[in-house]
Amino acid sequence: MTSETLTDSSGAILRAACALAGVRSDGAVVLNRSENVIYKLPGGIVARVARAGQQAAALREVEVARWLESAGMPAVRVTPDIEQPIVVDERAVTFWVELPLHRHGTPTEVAGALRKLHSLAPPMDLDLGTLDPFVRLDKRIEGATTISADDRAWMGEHLAELKERWTQLPTGLPWCVVHGDAWVGNVVATDVGEIILLDLERTSIGPPEWDTVHTAIKFKTLGQISAEEYQSFCDVYGHDVTTWAGYELLRDLREFRMTTMAAQAAVTIPADRAQTDHRIACLRGKLGPRPWSGWRPVPSQ
Known part of the structure; x- marks a missing residue:
């Protein structure tokens, strides 16, 4: 965390909004x-x-x-x-x-929160809309000024391929309320044991596998959790997304979204440019089969 002087564009926006809301922006x-x-x-x-x-x-x-x-x-x-x-x-x-003091959720905690969320009946008076796995991807690619022309062309072609595959998504679990971006940073545990969902802007109606595939990626793609941790996630949630015919499509979509996020960050954060190139090289098959090492969080803090 860093102290904010409110001199950049977002700081000026914040200061004006706080004045309208009647809350303090100093400090x-x-x-x-x-x-x-x-x-x-x-x-x-x-x-x-x-x-x-x-x-x-x-x-x-x-x-x-x-x-x-x-x-x-x-x-x-x-x-x-x-x-x-x-x-x-x-x-x-x-x-x-x-929020009170908290930490990132464990795979088991994420599974419990998702199971509870997915069991909710959709609201009667609020249109959640349908999950859009492609939201802003074209704009991220267009704005990714740090990557090579060859990589940019490949990303555009890969996006078109993913869109075509999405039209043939196999039938899976019944569609329900999904979080939309259920990685461990968006599911936190407080010091008193409450598991809380953050970042609700992608909440919609969609395949529940979209929420569970991110934990599968942490195991199978990135090797960041153990087989025991992943099995615990599946046991608590009650389903293993990797056994479903649509797993590879959702995996590829998620990995691509993670890569375009890095490309977006790299435009303003030079430290993220190497990470972007690394992720693209992985997706293009230049660094061998999964699991891939070297993926770190973006944007750099």
Whole structure:
């Protein structure tokens, strides 16, 4: 975390939004810069400054959080008594209740949270929409100015191939409410044992396997968890996505999304450029078969 002077563009947006919301922005601290810029504010409030043009997504995330709260599903909570989102210069700002002390969830904890989420009946008065696994991928590729022309051309071709394969997705478990981005950083455990979902902007109706495939990737693609940890995940959730005919497609989609995220980060964070090239080389088969080593979190902090 670093102290924020509010002199950059997101800081200026935050300061204006805080003034409109009636909350303090002095002493703001940056928690993370990725798809959104996350700030810790005085008074136990966390603010998210979205990219331009994401007003509808920010509104839906607020509505999803309120619905999950009403359904008894532990998830991040919006700050009460603030009309949200607040939009400044086409950038949506939302305000959230700061979490207590927490850590990333274990595979078993992630499995339990997903099983509970997937069992919820969809809301009657909120249209969650259908999962879109391709959202913003074309824009990420277009904006990936640090990669080679050859890699950019390959990514465009691979994206078209993935879109075609998605039209032939095999039948799996019944579609349900899915988180949409259920990696361990978005499922946290508090010091008192509560498991909480974060980052709800991709919550929608879709194949539950989309949520479970990320943990499978951590085992089979990246070798970052053990066979015992993965088996525990499957036992708690009640299904092993790797046994399904659609696994390789969802795996390939997830790996591609992870790679385009790195490419997006590399534009403004030079330290992430080598990581982007490494991930692309893996996907293109230049570094041998899975599991692949050397994948580290992006953006660099």
